[in-house]
Amino acid sequence: MKKKDFGPKIFDLLLLFLVFLFFQYITMIILNLILLPFELTQDKINLIYSLSIPPISFGLILYFGFKRSKIKVKSLFRNTDLSLLKLIALLILAISLNIILSELNNILQCFFPLSENSVKEINIHLFNSSLPITIISIISTVITVTLEEIFFRGIILKTLLQRYSVSIAILSTSCFALLFSFDLQHIISLFTLHLLLGWLYARTGSLINATLGRILYHSITMMAIYLLPYKIRGFNSKLTSVATFQPLWFNLLGVVLLILGVLLLYIDLKRGDN
Structure with missing residues (x-):
């Protein structure tokens, strides 16, 4: 640990979280006023909320975060450090983590089962959406996760690394990020x-x-959800209120890919150190 004065930094994190909640609330009110004349069903309103509120809220909190931290946007992207080997490693790791973390979510569902209404809403959103809604959903997700990374890694973690040890900074950022998800099912x-x-x-x-x-x-x-024609039980199949587990061979594939991805990433990082 580089400093012992946790107070101001914790206060800053809590302030950012409260501001984020405020931005979400304001965004929802504005959307309500815009959608009111159209007399949409609640399902359609919820869909619009899920597609628009996250990117708008994170865009606003990013602006607030940059102003408060005085970090320049350009300074975050000066170091590319991206090779073909690292790109392949990240792709393999992304596939392996999807498999492994999906099964962890299935295990967690045993302790926190989904309600029938939640299962119905999720399945409608994931498997019965029209092509335009699917495309908009993909674009919204990509924009949101990009803004999240700039916020959590570019602002929060970057600032904490200047004050505390690497382990404390990473752990604090990860715990802080969970506050923004409100998702016990995938915690x-x-x-x-x-x-x-x-x-x-x-x-x-x-x-x-x-x-x-x-x-x-x-x-x-x-x-896996929208394009893969072959449905794998517990992975990209429809949700059920009772936990459904993935086939053993699929979990083993995830472990093998994880080892391969870690090995390739290790080789790339060692090359960068030399």
């Missing part, structure tokens, strides 16, 4: 993902690496 996978992305940023000093890794991870998720 383990989200926490694991934020830890790994935090380590990648701290190790390489490149926000592009962390952002690309996050985009690849979510892109694999969306391709």
